[in-house]
Amino acid sequence: MIIPIRCFSCGKLIASSFKPYLELIEKGETAEDAFKKLxxxxxxxxxxxxxxxDLIDDLLRFPRLQ
Ligand SMILES: [Zn+2]
Structure with a gap:
């Protein structure tokens, strides 16, 4: 669904790192380097x-059941 705001285990803010992580991976960085930069x-x-x-965009296409 939506990226959780905080890490479930330690509570660190992680939501702001998700998009930059995807951008770094698209540029060809390894996951290890991307995590170090972030x-x-x-x-x-x-x-x-x-x-x-990230399923939220897929799920929003369907109407809500009531
Ligand atoms: Zn953590």
């Missing part, structure tokens, strides 16, 4: 970014 050192924060699937 200041995400802990693996709990890295898994939040890596495991996120």
């Amino acid at each position: 200041g995400l050192e802990r693996f709990c924060c890295r898994r939040m970014i890596i495991s996120h699937v």
